[in-house]
Amino acid sequence: MRVLHLIAIALLLGAAVAVAQTPDLARRQAEAAAALADRQEEETVLTEGEGRSEVFGYCTACHNTALIRRSAFTRDRWDELMDWMAEKHGMNPLEGEFRQTIVDYLAKHYGPRARSPRGGNPFLN
Amino acid sequence: MTRENAPERSVQELYRDDPERADALVFGRRGALKGAALAAMGTALGAGIPFARHMPQGLVPAALAQGAAQPQFLQMEGKAPLIMQGERPLNAETPEHLLDDAVTPADKFFIRNNGSVPDPVADPRAWKIRIDGEVNTPLELSIAELEQRFEVVTRQLQMECGGNGRSGFSPQAAGNQWGNGAISNAEWTGVRLRDVLRAAGLKEGAKFTGQHGADNHLSAQGPAISRGMRIEKALDEDTLICFRMNGAAIPQMHGAPARLIVPGWPGSLSQKWFNRLEVKSEPHTGRGMGGTSYRIPVRPIVPGSRNNGADFVDMESMPVRSVLTSHAHGTRLPAGTRSLDIRGHAWAGDLSVRDVHVSTDFGQSWQAMQVAAPPNRHSWQRWQGSVALPADGYYEVWYRATDSNGRMQPHVAANWNPQGYGANPISRIAILIG
Numbered sequence: 001m002r003v004l005h006l007i008a009i010a011l012l013l014g015a016a017v018a019v020a021q022t023p024d025l026a027r028r029q030a031e032a033a034a035a036l037a038d039r040q041e042e043e044t045v046l047t048e049g050e051g052r053s054e055v056f057g058y059c060t061a062c063h064n065t066a067l068i069r070r071s072a073f074t075r076d077r078w079d080e081l082m083d084w085m086a087e088k089h090g091m092n093p094l095e096g097e098f099r100q101t102i103v104d105y106l107a108k109h110y111g112p113r114a115r116s117p118r119g120g121n122p123f124l125n
Numbered sequence: 126m127t128r129e130n131a132p133e134r135s136v137q138e139l140y141r142d143d144p145e146r147a148d149a150l151v152f153g154r155r156g157a158l159k160g161a162a163l164a165a166m167g168t169a170l171g172a173g174i175p176f177a178r179h180m181p182q183g184l185v186p187a188a189l190a191q192g193a194a195q196p197q198f199l200q201m202e203g204k205a206p207l208i209m210q211g212e213r214p215l216n217a218e219t220p221e222h223l224l225d226d227a228v229t230p231a232d233k234f235f236i237r238n239n240g241s242v243p244d245p246v247a248d249p250r251a252w253k254i255r256i257d258g259e260v261n262t263p264l265e266l267s268i269a270e271l272e273q274r275f276e277v278v279t280r281q282l283q284m285e286c287g288g289n290g291r292s293g294f295s296p297q298a299a300g301n302q303w304g305n306g307a308i309s310n311a312e313w314t315g316v317r318l319r320d321v322l323r324a325a326g327l328k329e330g331a332k333f334t335g336q337h338g339a340d341n342h343l344s345a346q347g348p349a350i351s352r353g354m355r356i357e358k359a360l361d362e363d364t365l366i367c368f369r370m371n372g373a374a375i376p377q378m379h380g381a382p383a384r385l386i387v388p389g390w391p392g393s394l395s396q397k398w399f400n401r402l403e404v405k406s407e408p409h410t411g412r413g414m415g416g417t418s419y420r421i422p423v424r425p426i427v428p429g430s431r432n433n434g435a436d437f438v439d440m441e442s443m444p445v446r447s448v449l450t451s452h453a454h455g456t457r458l459p460a461g462t463r464s465l466d467i468r469g470h471a472w473a474g475d476l477s478v479r480d481v482h483v484s485t486d487f488g489q490s491w492q493a494m495q496v497a498a499p500p501n502r503h504s505w506q507r508w509q510g511s512v513a514l515p516a517d518g519y520y521e522v523w524y525r526a527t528d529s530n531g532r533m534q535p536h537v538a539a540n541w542n543p544q545g546y547g548a549n550p551i552s553r554i555a556i557l558i559g
Contacts, residue, residue: 021231025203026245031379033242037213059296062343066211072297079298080431080543086479088412090344096303112296 041065051105062089068110075107090118177351186392203376205232214343218306221400221554224470225450227500227507228281229309231376237286237307239413240340240349242378243398249374249382254366258335261326265407268383274324280363280388281504283310283472285443287419293538296429298545305448305552306452309417310470310505313386315367318402319360325402327356330346334359335409336385339398340539342412351411352393352419356404358441363388363503366399374438389474391419391440408439417543428541437542442474444549445534447481447508448525452554460517460559468509473528480527481508481545485520488536488551494524517559525551 043056045065059068073081082099086089094102128403143307198206199217207217224233228286246252250269286307288300301307315334322331335353341347358364365386367375375381380397387394393413413419417434426432431512449469458465465524471478482491494510514520538548 002157021374021376021381023245026374026381029204029377030244033215033238036215037241040163054218061268062213064211064213066213068211070211070302071299073299074429077296077299077429077543078429081472084299084417088416088418090346118141 037064039064045069047109049109050063050103051101054098054101055105058094063090068106071106071110072113073106073110074112078103078106078110126202135425152153163294166442179233179431195241199236201378202235203232204378207233207235208304208306210303213398214240215242216301218301218303219309220453221304221306221448221469221552222450222453224306224308227310228371229311231311231371231373231379234284234309234379235307235380237301237392238340238349240342240344243341244341246382249368252382252400254383254399256321256404257324257401258329259328259406260322260404261328262324264321264325271316271321271366271457272368275320276342277314277316278365279312279314280365280501281499282314282363282365282388283308283503283505284392284395285309285387285446285472287393287440287443287546288454288544289443290446290538292552293548293550294541294545295429296541298548299543300545301437305446307392308446308448308472308505310472312372312387313365313367313385314369314372315341315383316364316553317363318364318366318385318404319362320559321366322359322404325404330406331354331404333408335403335405335411336394336399337401337403337411338380339400348412350393350396350413351409352391352396352413353403353405353409353411354387354390354394354439354441356395358387358390359402363501371472383418389442389472391443393419400457414439419544419546421540421542421547425540426542432541432543440546442476443472444547445471445473445476445478445526445528445532446549447471447478447524447534447552449522449552449554451509452522452556454554455557456554457557460557462514462517462558464511464513465522465556466509466511467494467522468507469524471507473509475503476528476530477502478506478508478526479529479531482525482527483510483512484523484525485514486514487521488523491525493555514558518557520556520558521553522556523551523553 041064045055046052083095086093152231196208199209205223207219210216210218215236215238218235219235232496242540251267252268255265288331289303289307290305291298292302292304307310319490333353333355335351337351344556367384367386368382375384383399385396385399420434420437422437447469451465451468478496481494481496483494484491499506525534534549534551536551538550540547
């Protein structure tokens with residue numbers, strides 16, 4: 001059984017390598033990319049905490065949460081990114097309490113992962 | 126090795142005896158790990174480290190540096206299992222060991238999208254490219270016309286994301302956390318942009334370009350990205366308007382039916398789904414220009430600090446970098462293996478690579494590899510050689526390239542910037558013998 005599986009996988013991989021870029025493949029790749037982009041996420045992919053629904057609702061209009069989940073920024077850098085997204089990418093500017101809720105959530109749950117062995121940079125607070 | 130007969134330190138042993146002290150000793154940190162995590166650390170490595178004495182303080186072994194999260198892999202017809210960076214936008218990195226081919230095949234070509242992937246066009250030959258702005262005669266030519274009117278050239282050209290190596294920055298910089306795998310060296314066929322610009326006739330004020338493509342921004346409002354460069358680079362003999370990759374149609378993922386290729390400079394200049402180039406008297410102001418985007422500090426800034434990039438400069442020629450492609454990170458070899466034939470590629474933006482050196486003792490001693498001449502300018506170069514391994518156990522192979530101006534890959538990512546461009550630190554793979 002396992003051997004058969006392996007053979008099937010090998011054949012699939014071989015086929016993938018052998019296919020030249022035909023109009024059909026171009027269409028199928030574009031469709032596959034669209035399917036990946038359309039893949040629905042659950043709010044629970046983000047860490048539980050106050051502000052999660054706001055972040056999930058507001059921040060997945062353009063991109064998915066992979067960009068958030070892979071990030072590990074200080075509060076200051078999250079705050080800066082909010083302006084960057086508004087200025088460069090047309091996000092509705094975030095202000096007031098709502099901005100605070102979102103930035104608080106991000107800083108708390110997607111903050112720097114570990115301090116550097118030497119205890120951080122002496123020029124930063 | 127400086128001292129013969131030095132006892133091998135087993136990390137496992139260290140952790141078994143006094144895990145907290147071991148962690149402080151081996152990794153130069155205190156209190157970073159607790160309880161079970163700390164205990165697991167010793168067994169995670171699973172071997173002695175023959176060169177443990179030379180391991181710099183605070184250095185996490187390459188085998189552990191990737192952290193707990195397992196990478197996800199792309200599954201797409203016609204593509205190898207690339208490391209997923211994100212689905213929307215779709216970005217995926219080529220694992221270094223899949224970059225072994227001299228000419229990067231389509232399936233192993235990394236994917237970088239700023240917006241959405243457009244639908245394929247029915248008649249690629251009819252796809253039109255416009256040249257306008259500071260020219261005497263604006264042109265609009267189909268691919269078929271370009272091919273007929275201008276000399277068609279084929280070159281092997283490196284095309285690398287401006288953010289390649291970003292994961293080397295500490296603290297983390299914003300953007301795709303690429304290792305070294307956002308690099309390609311395909312064989313591109315097209316016409317020289319400079320021939321087309323000369324046909325259009327550059328005006329006196331022609332100083333910059335602005336590239337345009339057909340992909341939409343993620344918000345569906347306007348173009349995904351539109352970057353530009355100094356006219357000198359547009360007039361380089363290797364800056365091409367391409368319509369074939371590796372002798373076949375350009376893959377949809379990589380910008381079919383036409384892509385501008387600007388080798389050696391940030392990949393975002395190599396406009397995918399390319400349909401227009403403006404010639405300008407002032408720097409371009411499209412999306413992806415200005416601020417901290419594709420720009421680096423002239424006066425180094427404090428890592429992690431806030432900066433609007435106003436006095437940064439546009440990133441141009443990419444820094445020297447190397448990949449090791451003969452062995453995957455985490456390769457396990459039979460006990461008794463005492464030498465290893467290794468190889469990879471190295472490149473340096475507009476420059477070439479003079480040397481590649483390899484160390485298996487955490488940088489204490491370096492050995493020169495053979496570096497082949499590039500098949501043409503702007504192609505990466507093959508390096509290869511053999512290293513001796515004195516005993517069974519855990520090794521890291523460190524590899525470091527030097528460009529034709531004598532600049533080497535640094536030990537850690539230099540010149541930190543908020544969006545993480547230009548990180549080219551020395552890389553390493555972990556190998557276990559026995």
